[in-house]
Amino acid sequence: MAGLKELKVRIASVKSTRKITKAMQLVAAAKLRRAQEAAVAARPYSDRMDAVIANLAATMKGAAGAPPLLVGTGSDKVHLLLVLTAERGLCGGFNSSIVRLAREHVERLKAEGKTVKLFLVGKKGYDALKRNYANLIVARGDLVGVRQLAFKQAADISQRVLKMFADGEFDVCTMFYARFQSVVSQKPTAHQLIPVDVAAREGGAPDFGGAVYEYEPDEEGILKALLPRNIASQIFRALLENAASEQGARMSAMDNATRNAGDMIDGLTLKFNRTRQAQITKELIEIISGAEAV
Amino acid sequence: MADKLKFELVTPERLLLSEEVDMVTVPGTEGDFGVLAGHAPVMSAIRPGMIDVLNDGKRSRILVYGGFADVTPAGLTVLAEQAVAEEDLDRASLDQAILDAEEDIGLAGPDQEAAQAARERLDHLKAARDALG
Numbered sequence: 089m090a091g092l093k094e095l096k097v098r099i100a101s102v103k104s105t106r107k108i109t110k111a112m113q114l115v116a117a118a119k120l121r122r123a124q125e126a127a128v129a130a131r132p133y134s135d136r137m138d139a140v141i142a143n144l145a146a147t148m149k150g151a152a153g154a155p156p157l158l159v160g161t162g163s164d165k166v167h168l169l170l171v172l173t174a175e176r177g178l179c180g181g182f183n184s185s186i187v188r189l190a191r192e193h194v195e196r197l198k199a200e201g202k203t204v205k206l207f208l209v210g211k212k213g214y215d216a217l218k219r220n221y222a223n224l225i226v227a228r229g230d231l232v233g234v235r236q237l238a239f240k241q242a243a244d245i246s247q248r249v250l251k252m253f254a255d256g257e258f259d260v261c262t263m264f265y266a267r268f269q270s271v272v273s274q275k276p277t278a279h280q281l282i283p284v285d286v287a288a289r290e291g292g293a294p295d296f297g298g299a300v301y302e303y304e305p306d307e308e309g310i311l312k313a314l315l316p317r318n319i320a321s322q323i324f325r326a327l328l329e330n331a332a333s334e335q336g337a338r339m340s341a342m343d344n345a346t347r348n349a350g351d352m353i354d355g356l357t358l359k360f361n362r363t364r365q366a367q368i369t370k371e372l373i374e375i376i377s378g379a380e381a382v
Numbered sequence: 383m384a385d386k387l388k389f390e391l392v393t394p395e396r397l398l399l400s401e402e403v404d405m406v407t408v409p410g411t412e413g414d415f416g417v418l419a420g421h422a423p424v425m426s427a428i429r430p431g432m433i434d435v436l437n438d439g440k441r442s443r444i445l446v447y448g449g450f451a452d453v454t455p456a457g458l459t460v461l462a463e464q465a466v467a468e469e470d471l472d473r474a475s476l477d478q479a480i481l482d483a484e485e486d487i488g489l490a491g492p493d494q495e496a497a498q499a500a501r502e503r504l505d506h507l508k509a510a511r512d513a514l515g
Contacts, residue, residue: 129396136392136461140425140452239394239463304412304426310450313427317463324394
């Protein structure tokens with residue numbers, strides 16, 4: 089029979105675990121709200137950027153001097169996978185679902201005979217992917233100690249990606265992150281960064297009642313300046329979505345953990361009481377039978 | 383009173399400004415240009431500098447780095463990578479930042495990227511100081 093003392097210790101330990109998970113849940117909830125606000129606040133910029141790029145791309149497509157960021161290098165031999173994950177664990181399936189999606193892509197591309205390179209942002213993704221694909225990892229970034237995501241982090245990452253592209257190290261770049269749908273649902277998503285996936289967001293050219301859109305310096309110049317910014321803006325957006333998803337995933341994971349701890353405490357308390365009663369009954373029986381024997 | 387111009391200033395982090403104003407002067411790469419209500423559609427890259435906003439006779443200035451301005455019949459939208467209102471700028475800290483950037487260029491040595499980044503930063507800061515006048 090499990091001793092009363094052991095049960096008591098167990099209950100105390102589960103209780104303190106519950107306290108921790110509860111605290112983590114509350115912290116995640118507060119952070120989630122902030123992350124969501126940041127994601128919403130960043131939306132106007134990337135929406136405008138998307139509209140402008142789609143507009144320009146429509147006019148530039150097919151033109152001879154179109155920049156490679158837009159039309160690609162003309163080959164798709166080398167793929168760079170930019171995998172964005174979190175720095176911390178204990179957030180349910182958040183990291184592993186992104187990693188799983190990335191891994192599926194790696195295997196598929198390998199089967200097609202393509203070369204795969206990995207650019208990993210976030211410690212958890214690195215930890216998970218270095219086991220199988222250590223030789224494919226060409227770069228890593230981290231967000232350690234970043235409290236509030238700023239555009240600078242995205243700009244740094246995009247600069248490194250663009251430099252690799254300029255050096256001809258890859259042809260196609262795909263980004264992996266978790267799209268934030270709701271607190272309970274985050275969808276791991278693959279998004280093609282380079283070349284720009286214009287068809288995916290064709291909104292039709294805006295109508296200005298016949299007025300001619302003027303470009304300064306010219307369409308090509310603007311597009312050249314804009315495309316790198318657009319990459320940074322998309323990475324920034326993905327990072328924000330990722331941050332919101334991470335907190336959402338952690339919040340629901342910790343909510344579950346708190347509930348499970350509660351169930352466990354109930355179970356253990358019941359067992360504890362039963363054992364205590366059984367012991368008392370046993371003692372009583374001993375006393376009574378002792379008295380009867382006299 | 384003439385019609386008002388809808389002016390929006392957006393940075394990657396958030397929508398900074400969204401208001402009806404009389405006139406905005408934008409530092410385009412090809413030169414400054416003023417935008418009034420009913421301006422023809424233009425898309426222009428911008429250089430680091432001051433955006434001048436005129437509203438009801440009051441002037442306010444905002445320092446912007448990198449981005450572009452989009453004029454449509456609906457209004458003017460400036461997408462800037464960074465934007466700081468003039469009130470938040472202060473000469474002394476700007477000068478200090480310029481000194482730091484110059485030092486960084488010296489320190490960067492063979493690291494091309496770092497030197498380039500520092501040089502860019504320096505250009506931005508100098509543009510800001512010039513704009514402050």
